[in-house]
Each structure stands twice: as C-alpha cells, then as structure tokens.
Amino acid sequence: xxxxxxLWVRAADGSVFExxxxxxxxxxxxxxxxxxxxxxxxxxxLHARFFRDGDGWKVEDLGSRNGTLLNGRSLxxxxxxxxxxxxxxxxxxxxxxxxxxxxxxxxxxxxxxxTIVRPAADLVAPIASESRDPVALAAIADRLGERLxxxxxxxxxxxxxxDQHELLELILDRAFELLRPEQAAIxxxxxxxxxxxxxxxxxxxxxxxxxxxxxxMHEVIERGNAALxxxxxxxxxxxxxxxxxxxxxxxxxxxxxxxxxxxIGMIALGSRLAVRQxxxxxxxxxxxxxxxxxxxIHNLRLAEEAAERRRMERELELARQIxxxxxxxxxxxxxxxxxxxxxTPSRGVSGDFYAVVERGSELALMVADVSGKGVGAALLTASxxxxxxxxxxxxxxxxxxxxxxxxxxxxxxxxxxxATAFLAVLDPASGELTASNAGHNPALVVRADGSVEEIEATxxxxxxxxxxxxxxRTTRLGPGDMLAVYTDGITEARNATHEEYGFExxxxxxxxxxxxxxGEVVDLVRRDLETFVDGEPFDDDRTLLLVRRDP
Numbered sequence: 001x002x003x004x005x006x007l008w009v010r011a012a013d014g015s016v017f018e019x020x021x022x023x024x025x026x027x028x029x030x031x032x033x034x035x036x037x038x039x040x041x042x043x044x045x046l047h048a049r050f051f052r053d054g055d056g057w058k059v060e061d062l063g064s065r066n067g068t069l070l071n072g073r074s075l076x077x078x079x080x081x082x083x084x085x086x087x088x089x090x091x092x093x094x095x096x097x098x099x100x101x102x103x104x105x106x107x108x109x110x111x112x113x114x115t116i117v118r119p120a121a122d123l124v125a126p127i128a129s130e131s132r133d134p135v136a137l138a139a140i141a142d143r144l145g146e147r148l149x150x151x152x153x154x155x156x157x158x159x160x161x162x163d164q165h166e167l168l169e170l171i172l173d174r175a176f177e178l179l180r181p182e183q184a185a186i187x188x189x190x191x192x193x194x195x196x197x198x199x200x201x202x203x204x205x206x207x208x209x210x211x212x213x214x215x216x217m218h219e220v221i222e223r224g225n226a227a228l229x230x231x232x233x234x235x236x237x238x239x240x241x242x243x244x245x246x247x248x249x250x251x252x253x254x255x256x257x258x259x260x261x262x263x264i265g266m267i268a269l270g271s272r273l274a275v276r277q278x279x280x281x282x283x284x285x286x287x288x289x290x291x292x293x294x295x296x297i298h299n300l301r302l303a304e305e306a307a308e309r310r311r312m313e314r315e316l317e318l319a320r321q322i323x324x325x326x327x328x329x330x331x332x333x334x335x336x337x338x339x340x341x342x343x344t345p346s347r348g349v350s351g352d353f354y355a356v357v358e359r360g361s362e363l364a365l366m367v368a369d370v371s372g373k374g375v376g377a378a379l380l381t382a383s384x385x386x387x388x389x390x391x392x393x394x395x396x397x398x399x400x401x402x403x404x405x406x407x408x409x410x411x412x413x414x415x416x417x418x419a420t421a422f423l424a425v426l427d428p429a430s431g432e433l434t435a436s437n438a439g440h441n442p443a444l445v446v447r448a449d450g451s452v453e454e455i456e457a458t459x460x461x462x463x464x465x466x467x468x469x470x471x472x473r474t475t476r477l478g479p480g481d482m483l484a485v486y487t488d489g490i491t492e493a494r495n496a497t498h499e500e501y502g503f504e505x506x507x508x509x510x511x512x513x514x515x516x517x518x519g520e521v522v523d524l525v526r527r528d529l530e531t532f533v534d535g536e537p538f539d540d541d542r543t544l545l546l547v548r549r550d551p
Contacts, residue, residue, distance in 0.1 A: 005020075005050060007095065009038075011040065012038065012092050015225070016116065017117050018118060025050065025052065026049070026050050027062070028043075028048050028049070028092075028094070029046040029048075041090075042066050042090030042091050043064070044064035046062050049062055053080070059078065060077065060078035064089070068087065070085065070086075070087055075087075115230065117219055117226070121224070168293075171186065171199075172186070176201065179285065183208050183269070186257075186266070187267075188297075197209050197212065220254045224263050225256070227252070227283075228252070228253050228280060230277060231251065231273065231277075232249065249271065250277075252278070253268070253269050253283050254286070255283070255290035267293065269286065327343060328341070328355065328356055332363060337550065339548075340522055340545075341354050342526070346541050351540075352369050352487045353366075354545050361427070364423070364424070365547065367421065368421040369440065369489075371417055383412065387408050387409060388405055397434065397472060398424055398435055398436035398470075399470040401423055406466070407467065415464075418462060420438060422436075422437050424443075426477075432476050433474065433477055435458075436459065436473075437459070438470060443484065444483070444510060445477070445484075446511055448480030452507050452511060458470055458471035458473060480550075482518075482548040482549075483545075483546070484545070484546055485545040486506065487543045489540035490542050490543075491503050495532055496534060514548075518548060522544055525544060
C-alpha cells in the first residue's frame with residue numbers, strides 16, 4: 001500500500017500536536033498558503049516540503065532563509081526520511097511518527113507545561129470515518145469503548161426536533177455528567193468575527209464567561225486544535241489569563257465546534273486541581289462531543305435558513321401579486337389601433353412599471369423604471385403609480401405630469417431613489433403623439449416603410465431634481481407606424497462575453513417584424529434576447545410596450 005506519513009510537531013510557541021499527511025506532499029512554512037502553516041518567525045514563507053517518493057518519503061529545503069536540519073545536519077538536497085527521523089525548521093521540530101501505519105514512538109507528547117494540543121480532526125477521525133458502517137462500528141467498539149457508546153447515545157437523543165438553546169443545554173448536561181467539570185461554557189462565533197457566550201454553567205458559583213481566554217481561543221477557534229491544560233500555573237500562555245486565575249481554574253480542556261472548513265465555536269471545561277484534573281481520554285471525548293454538536297448546530301442553521309427562504313418566497317409571491325394588480329388587466333383597444341405590453345421581473349418583483357389610461361378620447365401611455373432592484377424597487381413603483389395616476393386623472397399634459405411627479409417623488413424619497421419614465425398622450429383619431437422623456441431610453445417610432453426615429457430624453461429622471469420643467473415633443477403615427485417603449489433591462493442584457501444586447505439590435509428586430517401581429521413581435525424580441533444572452537442570468541427587469549396604428 002501507499003506510504004502514509006504522520007508528523008509529531010513541537011511548534012515555536014511550545015504547543016505540541018500530531019499531523020497526519022493525507023496527500024502526496026505537504027509544504028511547511030509561515031505562509032497561510034502552506035499546507036502546514038506555523039507561527040514561527042524563523043520560518044520562511046514556504047520553508048520545506050515532505051513528499052512521497054515511491055513507497056517512501058523524502059524531505060527537501062525550499063530555499064529557506066535559515067535552512068533545514070535533518071537529524072541535526074544541514075539538508076543540502078532532498079533526503080529520505082523514516083521512523084524517528086527529526087527535521088528542524090526554524091524553531092519548530094517535526095518528528096516522523098508513522099510510515100505505513102508503523103509507529104516511531106508515542107502518538108503525542110506534552111510540552112513543559114503539561115499542555116497537550118492536537119488537531120481536533122485527528123481526535124474524531126476514527127468515528128467520523130467509520131460510524132456510518134455498522135460492521136465497522138462493531139469492529140471499533142472495543143477500541144473506543146465507552147466513548148463510542150456515549151456518543152451514539154447523544155446522537156440518538158439529538159435526533160428529535162430541538163432548537164439551538166435546548167441543544168446547548170443538553171450538551172452541558174452531558175458534559176457535566178461525563179466529565180464532571182466545575183465550569184463549562186459554549187462560545188459561538190459571530191459574523192463580525194467576535195465570539196459570544198451561548199450557554200454556560202457552573203457548580204461552584206463562578207462565571208462560565210471566565211473561560212473566555214484569548215490564549216484558549218487562539219489555539220481552539222483560530223487554529224482548530226483541541227487543548228488539554230494540566231495546570232495553568234505551569235503554562236506561561238495561561239498563567240497570565242486573569243479571568244482563569246481569579247476564579248482558581250487550573251485544569252482546562254477545550255475543543256472546537258468544527259465543520260469541514262469552518263470553526264463555528266468552542267466548548268471549554270474548567271476545574272480546580274483539588275476537584276478535577278482532566279486527562280487525554282477527556283480531551284478525546286470532548287473533541288468527539290464537539291464534533292456532534294457542530295454538525296447539529298449546522299443542521300439547525302440550514303433548517304432555519306430554509307424556513308427563512310420559504311418565508312421570503314411567500315412574501316415575494318404576495319408582493320408580485322400585489323404589483324401585478326397595479327398593472328392594467330387589459331389594455332384599451334381604440335378602433336384602428338393595437339396595443340401590447342409585457343413585464344418580466346428579474347427577481348420575483350419588478351422595478352419596472354407601465355400604464356395605459358383612457359382620458360376621454362385620448363390615451364395616456366407610461367413606462368417607468370425605478371432605481372434599484374427587488375422589493376425596495378417594487379415599493380417605489382407602487383408609490384410612483386399612485387402619484388402618476390392622480391396627475392393623469394387631472395388631465396395634465398406629459399410635461400406637466402413629469403414635473404409634478406418629480407417634485408412629489410423628490411420630497412418623499414432619498415436622493416438615491418429616482419425613476420426614468422416615458423410619458424405620452426395619443427390622439428387615436430389623428431395619430432398625434434405628444435411625449436416627454438424623463439431620462440428614459442429613447443422610444444422608437446418604427447415607420448411603415450422601415451425607417452426608425454427616436455424620441456430622446458427631454459429632461460432628467462423623476463425625483464432627481466425637485467424643481468425642474470420638462471419639454472414635450474410631438475410626432476404623428478401614420479397607418480402601419482409602430483411606437484416601442486422599453487426599459488434598459490432589454491438593451492443592457494449581457495451575454496457571457498459581457499457584450500450588451502443594445503439599442504441597434506432591438507431596432508433591427510422591431511423593423512424586420514413590424515408587419516406581424518404585435519403579440520408575435522413581443523415574442524420575437526423575447527426569443528432573440530434569450531438567444532443573445534445564451535443562458536446568462538438577466539440582471540434587470542424587462543418591459544416592452546408596443547402601440548401600432550393599423551395599416
């Protein structure tokens with residue numbers, strides 16, 4: 001079988017742990033990009049490398065500043081390593097413990113202060129890798145003994161539906177029952193990088209928050225190690241921990257709440273020496289218990305996130321229904337004219353809005369696009385619809401509507417919130433169209449002969465400047481002429497190469513399909529747009545309003 005390498009490491013800060021190499025090579029150094037990253041100022045960023053060579057292993061120096069020693073001698077080129085060999089890099093010592101499953105000495109040792117620090121993953125690996133196989137469970141039962149039975153019992157208990165608070169309290173119950181500390185605390189990591197005391201308990205009247213030691217947090221949460229401190233008095237790292245010393249805590253054991261690539265917290269136990277001194281068996285049991293807790297917390301969070309997503313989806317669906325009710329249920333159809341409109345949101349609800357209002361013998365047409373996306377934009381469209389409807393009902397001209405709505409919108413919303421809009425009044429009898437364009441995309445007039453004219457902006461977006469006048473421009477739609485008003489979600493749609501669909505391509509599709517039924521024209525634009533983006537998601541809402549005079 002392939003050779004497997006296990007390293008015993010005594011780091012520069014005095015901590016000791018074992019690292020099992022699961023790949024064909026491991027780079028040791030100070031850099032975060034090193035496979036075995038160590039806080040040792042004498043190390044180069046990428047200092048040395050252990051690598052598989054056939055059925056054995058070799059070590060080589062990577063051009064480090066201070067060099068690499070193999071059994072006390074300077075390493076000049078790659079050299080084979082075996083059981084018991086010792087490699088020194090900076091102030092760190094790495095000893096070869098296992099090759100092909102054969103041990104070269106004790107699996108772990110302690111530093112001068114009687115402190116054991118080991119990667120938590122190494123402590124829980126036997127159960128994590130084999131617990132799904134009933135046959136394997138039976139095979140390791142004798143080896144793991146009570147530890148395995150306890151963990152399986154806890155897993156059965158946690159199978160029922162409980163919330164996070166109940167989960168943490170249950171874990172504290174088991175910790176006091178099995179490990180008999182005087183104080184216990186569970187700390188959870190917050191999104192801002194801080195930690196908070198999520199649950200704690202004490203049998204000696206002390207404050208569980210005293211277990212919040214910076215040294216302990218560094219080893220357990222930042223480095224993912226499980227730690228056993230025999231006596232804080234004899235370990236320099238913890239001797240200065242005032243919170244621990246003030247309450248007389250001398251023996252500590254802690255383990256990270258670890259997922260595969262994230263540490264979400266820590267469980268720590270403390271006791272006075274006269275009451276309890278923790279052992280390596282306690283360290284192993286707590287690390288395994290912490291792994292169970294972390295998985296359960298992760299599952300609870302996933303369930304909460306799923307429930308929140310379902311709630312948001314229900315609210316978005318309700319918002320979409322309300323928004324659709326604001327759009328015309330059907331469009332007016334004066335004799336000799338056809339109108340079609342289509343609105344497609346990119347995020348469930350839309351920041352686009354359109355309206356077609358009959359005003360006596362006239363038709364008022366409006367297409368608007370508010371700044372932003374999602375629910376916030378949808379709320380602004382509702383406000384814009386209410387403000388516009390009132391102005392249209394009063395019979396104001398397009399330029400007057402733009403001026404009054406802009407003034408009211410500016411007074412009601414922050415400066416960062418505004419809307420572009422195209423507003424027009426059509427006289428179906430004569431075909432005369434009077435329009436104002438408030439910072440919107442140019443509307444297109446596609447003539448029966450295939451020529452295309454633009455109705456460009458006649459003022460700034462609504463709500464951007466409180467007091468402003470707008471211009472109105474007049475044109476005439478003759479037989480077979482078509483007006484197209486759209487939002488930039490169409491023209492600014494991008495494909496995988498970040499190319500925009502663009503104004504010209506839209507004009508070409510409209511020109512080539514001008515004689516078709518308007519519903520077909522809308523579908524042709526949609527299909528051409530989808531062909532162009534080729535599966536890329538749409539970033540913005542898309543609205544298209546077409547008005548055509550019969551030939």
